[in-house]
Amino acid sequence: MSDVNVLVLTGYGLNCDHETAHAFTLAGAVSTRVHINALIDRDVTLDGFHILVFGGGFSWGDDHGAGVVQAVRMKTHLGEAIEHFIQSGKLVIGICNGFQTLVNMGLLPGFDNDYRSRKVALIHNDCGNFRDDWVNLKVNGKSPCVFTQGMDTMEYPVRHGEGKFYAEPDVMKLLTEQNQIALRYALGNGTPANGKFPENPNGSVNDIAGICDQTGRVFGLMPHPEAYSHAVNHPAWTRHKELAIRAGKPLDAFETPGIRLFRNGVNYIRNSIL
Numbered sequence: 001m002s003d004v005n006v007l008v009l010t011g012y013g014l015n016c017d018h019e020t021a022h023a024f025t026l027a028g029a030v031s032t033r034v035h036i037n038a039l040i041d042r043d044v045t046l047d048g049f050h051i052l053v054f055g056g057g058f059s060w061g062d063d064h065g066a067g068v069v070q071a072v073r074m075k076t077h078l079g080e081a082i083e084h085f086i087q088s089g090k091l092v093i094g095i096c097n098g099f100q101t102l103v104n105m106g107l108l109p110g111f112d113n114d115y116r117s118r119k120v121a122l123i124h125n126d127c128g129n130f131r132d133d134w135v136n137l138k139v140n141g142k143s144p145c146v147f148t149q150g151m152d153t154m155e156y157p158v159r160h161g162e163g164k165f166y167a168e169p170d171v172m173k174l175l176t177e178q179n180q181i182a183l184r185y186a187l188g189n190g191t192p193a194n195g196k197f198p199e200n201p202n203g204s205v206n207d208i209a210g211i212c213d214q215t216g217r218v219f220g221l222m223p224h225p226e227a228y229s230h231a232v233n234h235p236a237w238t239r240h241k242e243l244a245i246r247a248g249k250p251l252d253a254f255e256t257p258g259i260r261l262f263r264n265g266v267n268y269i270r271n272s273i274l
Contacts, residue, residue, distance in 0.1 A: 002274040004029040004266045007049040009098075011035040012070070014057035016095065016226060023226040024051070027262035036070070040077045050269040051091045052082070054098025056159075056224055066122065066162040067100030075105045075116075082107070083115050089273060091146060091265050092218045096160055099210070099220035108220050109171070109180055110213030120167040120175075120211070122222070126203030130161040134235060135201055135223060136193075137209055138186040144216030145182035146268045147261050153190045154257035155234070156223035158201050163222040165204040165211075175211060183210035183221055217268075228258035 006029045010017035021031035029051070038044040046052065060069035074082070086092060086107070094102035099122065102108045106116045125131055134157050139148045167175065175181050184207040185193040185200040193199035193207045200207050202222070210221030231237055231251045241251045255263070 002270075004051065004269045004274065005049045006031045006051040006053060007044075007046065008033050008053040008055055009036055009039075010055075011037060013059050013061055014055055014097065016056035016224065019229065020053055020055045020095065020226040023229040023259060024053070024262050024266070026229055026259050027266050029262075029266045036073070040073065046081055046085045049085075049090070050273060051093065051265055052085060054092070054094035054101050055226070056096035056098060059097055059101065062097075062162070065104075066160075067097050067104050070097075071101045071104030074101065079105070079116070086115060086215075086218060087113075090217070091269065093147060093265065094220040095224060095226065096158075096163075096222055099222055100162065102218070102220045107218055108213060109175060109211055110215075110218055111174060112214075115213075115218075119171050120165065122162055123164045123166055124162050125160070125164055125201065127197060127201070130159070131163070131198070131201040132159040133157065133198060133201060135209070136186045136188055136190070136199065137223060138184050138190050138192070140179055140182055140184070142179040143182040143212060144179065144214070145210075145212040145219050146216045147219050147264050148182050149264050151257065151260065151264075153186065154261075155228070156225055156258065157227045158223050160202070160222055163202040163204070165202075165208040165222075167205065172205065176206075178214055180211050180214065181206065181208055182212045182219060183208075183223075185209050225258035225261045228256045231256060233258075
């Protein structure tokens with residue numbers, strides 16, 4: 001079986017690269033952490049990779065806004081290469097700071113194959129402070145998003161100060177009509193959060209937690225799936241352990257929703273490219 005090769009960006013304040021690479025490895029891929037400068041200097045190219053990951057952290061210390069400096073550097077030096085990567089049928093995922101970078105670059109929402117125009121924003125949380133918590137999420141089953149296929153609800157942690165999704169009404173209309181809203185913040189029963197805090201931790205318009213482009217192959221989300229790669233990552237894992245014992249199953253008998261999201265991407269590459 002051919003390898004699915006994943007490039008996880010690292011450097012300049014990104015701090016979730018090890019966890020993200022590990023999660024993709026658990027999902028069946030071969031993960032390589034690559035410093036941003038190695039790509040810019042062409043010491044490493046995107047050739048041979050199938051999934052490009054813009055991970056979480058505080059790139060360039062979030063100077064001038066979250067993901068802004070990284071977006072400028074990546075777009076200036078690698079914009080055309082990344083567009084070619086996308087057009088060749090491969091996958092891009094941006095998590096938290098990576099999502100902020102994708103929207104600043106214009107890679108999302110990617111209307112009509114336009115991966116250069118910035119049309120949405122991720123701005124300061126309505127609550128006025130940094131949020132570090134777990135949230136409930138509801139998947140839009142009609143979304144073309146590759147990474148969320150077959151999933152319904154999940155819990156992931158969030159940790160951000162600028163995570164409020166905002167777009168003008170005409171952009172929101174297109175996102176909704178084209179089912180590019182892949183993930184929404186929800187209540188514990190899976191119903192919409194309707195802006196309720198802390199279920200919607202940042203005040204995102206229409207409870208948006210993640211969007212994709214029209215192809216479903218470029219995906220950005222604020223929550224951190226890589227932070228739920230093992231059952232014990234969950235804050236209620238001891239309760240889950242007891243329930244597993246009563247059911248006669250080991251705690252790690254199930255695949256976490258974090259690994260499942262990444263495995264969806266890995267399986268897509270295996271089925272469509274390799």
